[in-house]
Amino acid sequence: MTFEVKQTSEGWAGVWERPKTFQSDGEKFFDVSGPVVSHETLEVKIEGDTCELTFNEGGSPFVLHVLDADRAELRHPAFQSEPAILERTTGQIALGPWDPNATYRRIFARPNNPEMAAIFEADQAARRFKAGQNVDWAALAIADRERRHRVQQLLDSGELRSGQDFHYAAFVFQHGDQATDYLKAHALAVIAVARGESQAVWIAAATLDRYLQNIGQPQIYGTQFSKRGDSWTQEPYQRDVLSDALRRASRVPDLAGQQKQLENYEQRGIR
Incomplete structure (x- = not known):
């Protein structure tokens, strides 16, 4: 997935690009298949280092919290696990192709306390x-x-x-x-x-x-x-x-x- 947040003359806007179909338990993704679909935000709220992106009418927003210049945490009620770590990219990122029979696992940074x-x-x-x-x-x-x-x-x-x-x-x-x-x-x-x-x-x-x-x-x-x-x-x-x-x-x-x-x-x- 990719999330793009940018400021326009009309204010802040966001785009979420993802595979058309996927399943996830928060730890891994499966049944992933294309094509790539794009969703534009209905609302964007920015407060300090935190950004809320709402894509669906009445839906819960994605919450992005900036960690540093190149990374942000992503939380959403649909993912009942640790926040995903997003990395800043440059240029256009080509999503896919995906193997619908494969399982894609998230990589977690879990340092010992x-x-x-x-x-x-x-x-x-x-x-x-x-x-x-x-x-x-x-x-x-x-x-x-x-x-x-x-x-x-x-x-x-x-x-x-x-x-x-x-x-x-x-x-x-x-x-x-x-x-x-x-x-x-x-x-x-x-x-x-x-x-x-x-x-x-x-x-x-x-x-x-x-x-x-x-x-x-x-x-x-x-x-x-x-x-x-x-x-x-x-x-x-x-x-x-x-x-x-x-x-x-x-x-x-x-x-x-x-x-x-x-x-x-x-x-x-x-x-």
Whole structure:
């Protein structure tokens, strides 16, 4: 697609050129076929570095936000994902031809957030207990709560973008104290996997198990072990919901491996 915005003697005007037919889920485009069609704007509003282009009567406008001299972000309600990055072009751009059987994927710029990485490291460091160390659980709970609050701020402001960001955020919320914390951690892990962080499939499984047990339902993967009295248990655990093949695909040990984990906890006297 191309978008042209220019100032004329009558004011600002815009043109949107695109393939006549296409489908998109915001991440990729498919069923793309020509010819190229052009749509002129019905209205253009410019305020500072932001431009709204309305092409259809009663339709929602495209919103372009200038990032620098050569790039702008494009948002539209039809694309329920991250904004597209538009690059300035010079001269006439020839669109197409397209292969209607091909899938065209967007290229995303998703840099890792260094603050999220630092929060994750602090979360993990706080849990590297040494033998014989007395843990101040009350202080840890307060620190965990502060970390979750800051991660929520980063999420709300759109500052977490990469698969790694969401993977780390899932760990922070997994260390929450409410069922909604674990459910949110699961949602974050799902996004991490969708954005290429394949190893986040384990935390997606673990957070779902933790959520289920927290609301009084049995876990289904078998990631949760707890001490009751003098022995360890995974209960409540509904083992027949998933196959061992699905567990392994989620980077979770199969039932035989989990039994060995349980025996190891008992033998080591892990508390």
